[in-house]
Amino acid sequence: MSNPHHPTHPHPPSPEVVANAHVTAEQYETMYAASIADPEGFWREEGKRVDWIKPYSQVKDVDFTLGNVKINWFADGTLNASANCIDRHLATRGDQTAIIWEPDSPEDDAKHITYTELHGHTCRMANILKGMGVTKGDRVVIYMPMIPEAAYAMLACARIGAIHSIVFAGFSPDALAARVTGSDARVVITADEAPRGGKATPLKTNADKALAKCDTDTKMLVVRRTGGDIAMTEGRDHWFHELEAKADADCPPEEMAAEDPLFILYTSGSTGQPKGVVHSTGGYLVYAAMTHEVTFDYHDGDIYWCTADVGWVTGHSYIVYGPLANGATTLMFEGVPTYPDASRFWQVCEKHKVNQFYTAPTAIRALMGKGNEFVSKCDLSSLKVLGTVGEPINPEAWNWYNDVVGGGRCPIVDTWWQTETGGHLLTPLPGAHATKPGAAMKPFFGINPVILEPTTGEVIEGNPAEGVLCIADSWPGQMRSVWGDHERFEKTYFSDYKGYYFSGDGCRRDADGDYWITGRVDDVINVSGHRMGTAEVESALVAHPKVAEAAVVGYPHEVKGQGIYCYVTLMGGQEPSEELRKELRQWVREEIGPIASPDLIQWAPGLPKTRSGKIMRRILRKIAENDYGALGDTSTLAEPAVVDDLIENRMNRA
Numbered sequence: 001m002s003n004p005h006h007p008t009h010p011h012p013p014s015p016e017v018v019a020n021a022h023v024t025a026e027q028y029e030t031m032y033a034a035s036i037a038d039p040e041g042f043w044r045e046e047g048k049r050v051d052w053i054k055p056y057s058q059v060k061d062v063d064f065t066l067g068n069v070k071i072n073w074f075a076d077g078t079l080n081a082s083a084n085c086i087d088r089h090l091a092t093r094g095d096q097t098a099i100i101w102e103p104d105s106p107e108d109d110a111k112h113i114t115y116t117e118l119h120g121h122t123c124r125m126a127n128i129l130k131g132m133g134v135t136k137g138d139r140v141v142i143y144m145p146m147i148p149e150a151a152y153a154m155l156a157c158a159r160i161g162a163i164h165s166i167v168f169a170g171f172s173p174d175a176l177a178a179r180v181t182g183s184d185a186r187v188v189i190t191a192d193e194a195p196r197g198g199k200a201t202p203l204k205t206n207a208d209k210a211l212a213k214c215d216t217d218t219k220m221l222v223v224r225r226t227g228g229d230i231a232m233t234e235g236r237d238h239w240f241h242e243l244e245a246k247a248d249a250d251c252p253p254e255e256m257a258a259e260d261p262l263f264i265l266y267t268s269g270s271t272g273q274p275k276g277v278v279h280s281t282g283g284y285l286v287y288a289a290m291t292h293e294v295t296f297d298y299h300d301g302d303i304y305w306c307t308a309d310v311g312w313v314t315g316h317s318y319i320v321y322g323p324l325a326n327g328a329t330t331l332m333f334e335g336v337p338t339y340p341d342a343s344r345f346w347q348v349c350e351k352h353k354v355n356q357f358y359t360a361p362t363a364i365r366a367l368m369g370k371g372n373e374f375v376s377k378c379d380l381s382s383l384k385v386l387g388t389v390g391e392p393i394n395p396e397a398w399n400w401y402n403d404v405v406g407g408g409r410c411p412i413v414d415t416w417w418q419t420e421t422g423g424h425l426l427t428p429l430p431g432a433h434a435t436k437p438g439a440a441m442k443p444f445f446g447i448n449p450v451i452l453e454p455t456t457g458e459v460i461e462g463n464p465a466e467g468v469l470c471i472a473d474s475w476p477g478q479m480r481s482v483w484g485d486h487e488r489f490e491k492t493y494f495s496d497y498k499g500y501y502f503s504g505d506g507c508r509r510d511a512d513g514d515y516w517i518t519g520r521v522d523d524v525i526n527v528s529g530h531r532m533g534t535a536e537v538e539s540a541l542v543a544h545p546k547v548a549e550a551a552v553v554g555y556p557h558e559v560k561g562q563g564i565y566c567y568v569t570l571m572g573g574q575e576p577s578e579e580l581r582k583e584l585r586q587w588v589r590e591e592i593g594p595i596a597s598p599d600l601i602q603w604a605p606g607l608p609k610t611r612s613g614k615i616m617r618r619i620l621r622k623i624a625e626n627d628y629g630a631l632g633d634t635s636t637l638a639e640p641a642v643v644d645d646l647i648e649n650r651m652n653r654a
């Protein structure tokens, strides 16, 4: 018998939740088995969730063999994603709110945008882009605050067949420039400033700096958000509001092939610079729509809120495409959880009577630390389902979310997925599964997870099992390629474990067959739910004239999940100082963005390397974790004394 007071004791859904659910335990078992036994048949039916201009006859055409990787779903069908998110709802729910926009400051008014209004805004934006020379297949970079115009921009691109590439507004001009160049973007859509937590980020000024570094022929479309003072470059930059006043409010959607790219989204990996993850139009939309409905148990009329930013994949699939394809009411929040105070999330839930609430463990941990009064003073009785995403959630945070926010009534869906996967791959379903704090629980329909022994690559059968997480077969939402580099796509995801999609995550399947994500097994770290390649931070550091070498690892951080720990070796003649520490932090913020700001910097006279010159990160991780008693074998090190110095001086980190 398990102990009901134990923090990982299972939480079954209440009979009321089960009675109302799209999927019950029995239905899950039957549908899941069918989806694995006959993926063609399963997705042939589910593909009908979206409207096709020309219906597909082919369903799945997939090969995971290295050197020949191809992923095609519904390939001979045609559709338009924007029409699926807007036009098809107009007859039945034109007056229903599509987007609720809640601004950064609670003093300012929220907006309610109906599906009919969304249609007008999107069409006008689409016509403006056409007028700026954007045609089918062109790339458009979106660098925006969390305002409705960001959603219009995405849907406008989709409408005319342009491929959007969103760059999170917290990224620096350098990072933006790399992405504009990488996709050879025709237009950057931005805003004067992005208000967040009472502070404004100068987006237009950043975009100016970025374009100054690009050789591309790129125009700019600028939304006025704050009215802040900015410079406009004649001939290159255009005000959105000026063009909108003249733009035609009708723009017929372009007929797109299912496999035409819908968007590119850059994400970090274990080596090199971020890569452009390419998602398709048809398969992605089917998968985003289905997971949104089933995972959150979304019902018509519900108010759904995902607190992510559209700069991340969560914002793509679960603020815009999934919910709008389902005709949902989706809430977009411009601000942060702690501004003006730690009650903000809960006040927004109360104000808009939110039914499904989806956020990240880092936010939960930060708010948990502020005390329960911030939650309990709000009326959260509208909440039905809670979700988390982005990193493993610790049982303490899970239990607080469950008890204090959900009042013990709301199932928590701990959704594991990735930019690459397009939508949820492992998650409990609200009416089907007894959840366990910290477990991503079960595969979604059509998902065949396998746990492999990391070194041999052998599949570990039976329960319990622990190893690296791979997926044995494709699903419609899977990424199709790396923008401009299909070989890198194959190498990153299909070369380590032949015949499987390799996630980069470690995983445990417990005795009951439930899945627990144990974290990344590569050199990717997860800082406040933001994915960061340690190689990116290292290359930013070594670009500084005073830095000779740098090694970056993650370490456990109470609120952020993982913090960024940097070992820095200075150029000969350079002295460590507090000013230099500050300077390096500022440097990394400018090279990448504030989210990459080092938490701890330790000066390292040398780094532990093998005789062939490879940095031994395993040792650096242990020292960062204060686990230096268990360094393991250091005999292969070129200079073992380097390690003693790092241990001795570890308290000088700051």
Ligand code: WTA
Pocket (backbone or CB within 6 Å): 267, 312, 313, 314, 388, 389, 390, 391, 392, 393, 414, 415, 416, 417, 418, 419, 420, 440, 503, 504, 505, 517, 519, 520, 526, 529, 530, 531
């Ligand atoms: C981690 C975010 C544990 C994981 C959607 C994955 C999680 C990476 C969870 C992808 C979860 C995401 N439990 N870990 N529920 N969700 N992760 O691409 O390491 O920004 O590989 O996509 O976040 O991050 P990405």
